[in-house]
Amino acid sequence: MREGYEGTGPGVITPDGCAVELYERLPVGDEPDIIAAAVPAGAHILELGSGVGRVTHPLLERGFTVTAVDESAEMLARVRGARTVCGPIEELDLAERFDVVMLASFLVHAGDIDVRRGLLRTCARHVAKGGYVLIQREGEDYHTDLPRVRVDPRGFTVRIVSAEPVGDGVNSVRAEYEFPDAAWTQTFLSRPLSKDDFEAALAEAGLEVDTDLTPDGVWVRAVPRNS
Secondary structure (H helix, E strand, C coil): CCCCCEEECCCCECCCCCEHHHHHHCCCCCHHHHHHHHCCCCCEEEEECCCCCCCHHHHHHCCCEEEEEECCHHHHCCCCCCEEEECCHHHCCCCCCEEEEEECCCHHHECCHHHHHHHHHHHHHHEEEEEEEEEECCCCCCCCCCCEEEEECCCEEEEEEEEEEEECCEEEEEEEEEECCEEEEEEEEECCCCHHHHHHHHHHCCEEEEEECCCCCCEEEEEECCC
16 A cells, blocks of 8 residues: 555445446546547557546547556556556556646646656656647646535535645545445545646656646646657
């Protein structure tokens, strides 16, 4: 387990506190539509942090080729139809480049700055010239509009309960997921990033913002600098 990360509930818990059985149950949101609208049809996508394939599978259905990366073998065992690579994202070096590299699930907000740097260097190392890096950021009020509760019409409840400072600009965030027959929690570290902080982190990795993909700026398309 990564320091500062933990999870509870049935089934396997990954090093970052995610429960494999939970993520098999959670439905995909609008991510596949956002991605499909932002990249060329049929692109080869390197998906960093694919989990069980909630986004992978809809992208495959839309005609994309996907290489799915995750540090959890148990997560990747649920992925179908995509090439899979198991290992820490921040250490990945496949010696190849992709039309699109995707870093979702707010991974860019890793509490450890060195991990964040490694994640963004992985993005820059694997994106082809003329390609895109798609990054999912936290919303501006993610750490302050708390607690937040979402009751899904499919019969489960998601709560972001708290974000407690633990030093060096990092918060410990607690999430709870309640289904009629099971419940899970996840605690993880997250570093809020202002727009300037985010763009500086990209620049350090040799990337720059191309455009916002959603009105709230949660999804961003970046490109290699001077490409």
